[in-house]
Amino acid sequence: MKKYTIKDIAQLAGVSKGTVDRVIHNRGNVAKDVEQKVRALLTEINYQPNLIARNLKNNKVFTIGVLIPDPSLDPYWAVCMDGINSALAEFSAFDVRINTFLYDPTDTADFLDHNEALLQSEPDVILMVPLFYKEATSVLQHYQSLNIKVGTFNNQITSSTASFIGQDLYQSGRIAAKLLHSISSTGDMAIIHIDEKYKNAVHMQEKEKGFKSYYDDLKGFDNTILTCKVKYVETEDKLRDFLNDHPQLEGIFVTNSKAFHVARLLESENKTQIKLVGYDLLSDNVNYLNNGTIDFLIHQNPRQQAYLGLKYLIEHLVFDKQIPEKFLLPIDIINSENVTPFLRP
Amino acid sequence: MKKYTIKDIAQLAGVSKGTVDRVIHNRGNVAKDVEQKVRALLTEINYQPNLIARNLKNNKVFTIGVLIPDPSLDPYWAVCMDGINSALAEFSAFDVRINTFLYDPTDTADFLDHNEALLQSEPDVILMVPLFYKEATSVLQHYQSLNIKVGTFNNQITSSTASFIGQDLYQSGRIAAKLLHSISSTGDMAIIHIDEKYKNAVHMQEKEKGFKSYYDDLKGFDNTILTCKVKYVETEDKLRDFLNDHPQLEGIFVTNSKAFHVARLLESENKTQIKLVGYDLLSDNVNYLNNGTIDFLIHQNPRQQAYLGLKYLIEHLVFDKQIPEKFLLPIDIINSENVTPFLRP
DNA sequence: CGCATAACTGTGTTCGAGCACAATTTATGA
DNA sequence: TCATAAATTGTGCTCGAACACAGTTATGCG
Secondary structure (H helix, E strand, C coil): CCCCCHHHHHHHHCCCHHHHHHHHCCCCCCCHHHHHHHHHHHHHCCCCCCHHHHHHHHCCCEEEEEEEECCCCCHHHHHHHHHHHHHHHHCCCCCEEEEEEEECCCCHHHHHHHHHHHHHCCCCEEEECCCCHHHHHHHHHHHHHCCCEEEEECCCCCCCCCEEEECCHHHHHHHHHHHHHHHCCCCEEEEEEECCCCCCHHHHHHHHHHHHHHHHHCCCCCCCEEEEEECHHHHHHHHHHHHHHCCCEEEEEECCCCHHHHHHHHHHCCCCCCEEEEECCCHHHHHHHHCCCCCEEEECCHHHHHHHHHHHHHHHHHHCCCCCCEEECCCEEECCCCCHHHHCC | CCCCCHHHHHHHHCCCHHHHHHHHCCCCCCCHHHHHHHHHHHHHCCCCCCHHHHHHHHCCCEEEEEEEECCCCCHHHHHHHHHHHHHHHHCCCCCEEEEEEEECCCCHHHHHHHHHHHHHCCCCEEEECCCCHHHHHHHHHHHHHCCCEEEEECCCCCCCCCEEEECCHHHHHHHHHHHHHHHCCCCEEEEEEECCCCCCHHHHHHHHHHHHHHHHHCCCCCCCEEEEEECHHHHHHHHHHHHHHCCCEEEEEECCCCHHHHHHHHHHCCCCCCEEEEECCCHHHHHHHHCCCCCEEEECCHHHHHHHHHHHHHHHHHHCCCCCCEEECCCEEECCCCCHHHHCC
């Protein structure tokens, strides 16, 4: 029950607190027999250093570098800053500062530029959204060689050992399938990939695989699952053609946050009876969710991803806690009735 | 940017740190003009005391009393202890201890008895599930008069000012309705209240109201919404009769965690085509969710409720943060595909 | 043995806030 | 005017860990 201090241990071992300290920190200059005695005592009473006292003494200002896409260029990222600020507020008792660098999510060079600036700021640890696989890989490798811990979220760079917060994309595809299956009779289904301006290909593929696997597992489903890839600029025309080519369509799964494009079209074409499932609580999507054109949204919770990523890093800095290698958030199913609380900051 | 210390302020004001300290803590014995000068400085530079140093000095062991239903008497409460332990782990750097008192959720006298024991343990703050309205009201009043802060979760005692973590029950009823509506054609719907051994009447009524309000808002729905109350002991027979009396039934909403009773019956009566929505991730429920007899479960997240409730109390103790009066958790929609991550501790 | 050097051990200060108590200044009254 | 009380202000120690540095004991070698 009682919390032992270094002084207590020193007393028990019959040595001074300096010696105990040297043992604890492996700073050498301790006689073998004394070291053993102290070490035995430490394990016996399971000594836990008082982290409050340690932090007071060290009195260090921690600097965290944050490298994420610019929310003004893609609103999806806006809520990340909320999550980051929440984490900071939670640790306001400690002197934790952040330097934020926002990059253009369509521009790899811009990513590298801002990463350079980030490096210049000499951060203790880094939180990053590693959008571009190739560039991120080399960047992460560099940080590893510098021994700077990096937390990533949104998408995993499998080639790296950096910690990752995200979701199981395959499983989220399965969830979309389950939802569409439960709200529609057995007709044709479509997976629509609307190309964002930047490559999200791996994301979309994983979701497609998951979606298909659900229907593969299903007995007695022999309708078609169509796939449609749309480039961002040609969205409207190509989608309209696709809809007209497939009049049997009962459900559509949009693999990213652009479901509102499809919703807009379904309304203008008077095809709102087609069920629609997409991702992310952008205000455009939420509006269509509320008027019923979108049936379900899957919440990727970027706010929580950023919050947790930062929290783990800070806890590592101030309490020396281990950073989880990989943490997959639960996947939230959102409809018009439960959306509101998920929108608050 | 720089963090000012009491010493800094003392220097700036041309007084000693003792005087500054007296001003900060309103301990009097300070000349009026000096006090004003110091106070002006404090606000000007927005002095924030170093909470790490404060905690080290105070070096206080905080005791938290926890009064919740015994999980061995109702498995619903099992995950609460996980949440409590998570919160404790998060604040392991501080000396926070809990005394847990488990009461029989069917027995008001037992609640009062354990509350008495709780009082004896002289807690600094209290976390409690105030199941019984009348008894909880007087107990909470007592704590208020003793100036002991209390956090409550699961159900709100509206007569009290104690902080509350929970969910919007009315809205969760609406969510259930929306879900049933989206997965079934327009047939008759039933709300089934399975009496738990203890009174949850308010809970159930709110959910029923929400459920009905959804269908009221709906244009062109003119089927019937039936209500059925079942006492715990007579569950099976009464339910069977109810099902047979209403062959048109398309969907059932069970207003608490006992949906598995209905699921079991639907299977034995070969009526699994009836859609079923219930509450809570008890293993019995999850099994029926996975085999398809239950379509959706609404997650009340008792783990998170307990976690947050405790976290707010601890942050109040160690960082002097304000405890939110009321916090309504988002309501999670669970199907067989997204259930797994919600089950982990 | 003596003395230098290495090996080891103990002491004292720091971090910032909080508080007891000492020290100083001001007020009061005979 | 001066003693004394009252009001005000300053000093110094504490919390526990970390670390610099001083102090002590052991070892080696001429």
